[in-house]
Amino acid sequence: xxxxxxxVDDEFQSRKLIGSLLSANFAGLQIVGxxxxxxNAIKLISDLRPSLIFLDVxxxxxxxxxxxxxxxxFHPDVIFITAHQxxxxxxxxxxxxxxxxxxxxxxxxxxxxxxxxxxxxxSQANAGERLETLKENLKLPDKIPDRIVIPTSEGYLIVPFQxxxxxxxxxxxxxxxxxxxxxxxxxxxxxxxxEILSEHNFFRVHRSYIVNLAFVKMxxxxxxxxxxxxxxxxxxxxxxxxxVFLKLFK
Numbered sequence: 001x002x003x004x005x006x007x008v009d010d011e012f013q014s015r016k017l018i019g020s021l022l023s024a025n026f027a028g029l030q031i032v033g034x035x036x037x038x039x040n041a042i043k044l045i046s047d048l049r050p051s052l053i054f055l056d057v058x059x060x061x062x063x064x065x066x067x068x069x070x071x072x073x074f075h076p077d078v079i080f081i082t083a084h085q086x087x088x089x090x091x092x093x094x095x096x097x098x099x100x101x102x103x104x105x106x107x108x109x110x111x112x113x114x115x116x117x118x119x120x121x122x123s124q125a126n127a128g129e130r131l132e133t134l135k136e137n138l139k140l141p142d143k144i145p146d147r148i149v150i151p152t153s154e155g156y157l158i159v160p161f162q163x164x165x166x167x168x169x170x171x172x173x174x175x176x177x178x179x180x181x182x183x184x185x186x187x188x189x190x191x192x193x194x195e196i197l198s199e200h201n202f203f204r205v206h207r208s209y210i211v212n213l214a215f216v217k218m219x220x221x222x223x224x225x226x227x228x229x230x231x232x233x234x235x236x237x238x239x240x241x242x243x244v245f246l247k248l249f250k
Contacts, residue, residue: 002030002051003028003029003030003051003052003117004029004030004031004032004048004049004050004051004052005022005029005030005031005032005050005051005052005053005054006031006032006033006034006035006041006044006045006048006050006052006053006054007019007031007033007034007035007053007054008034008035008036008041008053008054008055008056008059008064008067009034009036009054009055009056009059009081010036010037010056010058010059010060010062011056012036014056014081014102014104015034015036017104018054018104018109019031019034021104021106021109021110022113025109025110025113026113026117029052029113029117032044032048032050033048033050036059036060037059037060037062038059038062038064038066038067041055041067042067042070045067045070045072045076046072049072049074049076050076051076051077052076052077052078052079052113052116053076053077053078053079054079054081055067055078055079055080055081056080056081056082057080057081057082057088058082058083064080065088065135065138068131068134068135069135075131077098077116078097078098078131079098079099079100079112079113079116080092080097080098080099080100081099081100081101081102081104082099082100082101082102083101083102088138089101090195090196091134091137091138092134093192093193093195093196094133094134094137094145094148094149094196095130095131095133095134095137095149096130096148096149096150096151096156097130097134098112098115098116099112100112129158130149130156130158133145133147133149133158144199144200146160146161146162147159147160147161148161148193148196150176150184150186151186151187151188152184152185152186152187153185153187157184159176159178159184161197161200161202161212162214163178163179163180164176164177164178164179164197164202164212165177165178165179165211165212165215165229165230165231165233166209166210166211166212166215166229166233166235167190167193167197167202167209167210167211168190168208168209169189169190169207169208169209170185172187172189173185173186173187173188173189174186174188174189174190174192174193177231177233179215179230179231181231190208190210193210194210197210200212201213201214203241203244203245203248204241205227205235205236205237205238205241205245206235206236206237206238206241207238209235209236211227211229211235213248213249215229215230215231216228216229216230216249217229217230219237219246219249220234223236224236224237224239225237225239225242227245227249
């Protein structure tokens, strides 16, 4: 498989570590270039057209995200690398972008690269749209996005928050139940989404459920407390969440 990789990071030791991790775990990947600044990165990517880019979001005095403003004419996978930018991490999650935190964790590194390799053509169909949305989110960090990108086994779905009734945890997966009765199964755990959803009138009522409060039609006191969602689904409210939920529901 012709899978070319470019590493964009201003720290030599970081580039060296990424290279050694790739060599040790993914022999079929070819590192075709390294860059420590945006100018060199743009030239390398334009000339070599890599399948995967490791991009540090802070390149010395430069902002690594500025690389996203360049039109390359193709959409390689990007694994972002960040040391501490909390707002950036949230933007990555809204748009289902892969990212790694410094110092790099070897297991997380392997998982991120494997995920990139395993992606199908269908999963990359809206990569450009997701990158554009990411850029918008980063330019307006105080603006709360009105939609979320959900990764599935078939690709990525862009879903407005107002269409989600509730989420259910299913092991390492999360099931999103939509207004139109469709169900989306995400490859992330529910804990991954909890902070994002809480900004959009969602509340965790049970260790296995997060509910959009806009669609709660009734609260039943019997059996310890149960709420009824607009599609008729009845969901138990756990004792540990009940007090706060009742304050929100009144």
